[in-house]
Amino acid sequence: METKWDTTPKNDRFEPISGEKTMKAVVTAGNGGYEKLECREVRMPSLESDEVLIQVLAAGVNNTEINTRIGWYSSSITTSTESATEKQLALSNADGGWNEATPFPFIQGTDCCGRIVAVGPGGDESSIGARVLVRACMRRFDFESMENIWMGSDFDGAFAQYVKVPASEAFIVKCDWSDAELGTIPCAYGTAENMIHRGNVNKDEHILVTGASGGVGSAVVQLAKRRGAIVTAIASASKVEQVLAIGADLVVRRDENILSKLGEKSFDIIIDNVAGPSFGDMIKLLKRNGRYVSSGAIGGPIVTFDMRDFYLKDLRLIGCTAWDAPVFPNLISYIEKGEIKPLVAKIFPLEQIADAQREFLEKKFVGNFVLIPPSADE
Structure with a gap:
């Protein structure tokens, strides 16, 4: 079905200026339901000296875009993401996400496979034409600080025909994967590799992975097996065989009593x-x-x-948001060496983003959903 892209300006930052190029994008107008996703013409990004312009070839769908739109990251929300989504929360305070004000209206989209089409003044023009993946989690003050910002959450992302990013965050990847396959990687696999790296997963350690059929969970299963770990996964009954097929040694149904089934003190890492x-x-x-x-x-x-379980067993609780320096280069090398495989569950045109997010929340799939923007001449 052909979609009409709204050309009515709704914010000065996006308002097309006569004579300037425009692009198609999905602008998230604020906290709320699917009506906040506006397909429209917006201004093309303009480049600074250290930036590159990327034509988006594929953009993955993740929980984080939905959570940001509905305001789930606010400390005022105490329910699961599923419950919050059903209510289509629209927060009236400024604490819309990450416990800070979300920069609405803006373009979401954390995952980007694309092609460099322009560089900022003084940039490396030899990179033009290269297919790249964008490191979505960026350290604002280099890796000496844990302060970080996310493409598609803190600034405009990949739910558009074009996106601009710092040149240092665009990683050239050479492989025979399709654009859609590469579009599944950045957020899910970056998050998974970061947890495995920071948790120091080692060969022959026994690891338990919850939510193993989702984008991050299925990536954790693959990446943990790559390191030689023994993987027990938790998934719904309908997905057991699929999770076994991606490498899990044992899959326990989500509706089972996990503690009784597996027993106390069974795992090195969860x-x-x-x-x-x-x-x-x-x-x-x-x-x-x-x-x-x-x-x-x-x-x-x-x-x-x-708390006695925590301190009497000398446990460590490890939170992971900011990606460590080796994480994204590791992923690029795994792809190029054929050590991991993508899991594309379904592909949607960008303008069908609401349909994609609705189906995403049903959690009936294994792997990742991907959005494909209109080509440059559409």
């Missing part, structure tokens, strides 16, 4: 982006000196557990 009511059981499942690693809480951010 990588858990679910949290919620099961958090206390996760802590009990860890061996002495075990590590609990997390970068999300889709099952609910407010948790309870017995």
Whole structure:
């Protein structure tokens, strides 16, 4: 179905100026439901000296874009992402996401596979034409500081025909993967590799992965197996075979009593982006000196557990948001060496973003959804 792109200006920053080039984009107007996703013509980005312009070839769909739109990152929200989405929350305060004001209206899109089409003044013109992946999590003050910003959350992202980023954050990748396959990588696999790196996952360690059929969870399964770990995964009954197929050694159904099934002190490491009511059981499942690693809480951010399980077993709780320096170069090398594989669950045209996010939230798939922007001549 052909979509009409709205050309009505809604913000000075995006308003087309006579004689300047425009592009098609999805602008997120504010906190709320799918009506906040506006498909429209906007101004092309203008480049500074250290930036490159990328034609977006594929952009992945992630929880973080939905969470930002509905305001779930606000500390005032205590429910799971599913419950918050069903209510289509629209926060009236400035604390719309990450406990700071979200820069609405802006262009979301954390994942970007694209091609460099221009460089800023004085930039390296030899990079023009290269296919790249964008490191979505960027350190504002180099890697000496944990302060970080995210493309598509803190500044305009990849739900558009073009995006500009610092030249240092565009990584050339040489492989035979399709654009859509590469579009599944940055956020999900970057987050997964960061947790595995920071959690120091080693060969023959026993790791438990929750939410193993999702984008991040399925990436964790692959990346942990790549390091030689023994992987037990948790997934819904309908996805057990698919999760086994990507490398899990054992898959436990989500509706089972996990603690009774697996037993206390069974795991060296737990990588858990679910949290919620099961958090206390996760802590009990860890061996002495075990590590609990997390970068999300889709099952609910407010948790309870017995502190005695924590301190008497000398456990470590490791939070992961800012990506460490080796993470993205590692991923590029894994792709080029054929050590991981993409999991494209479904592809949508960019203008069908609302349909993609609705279906994404049903969680009936394994892997990632990808959006394809209109080509440059559309």
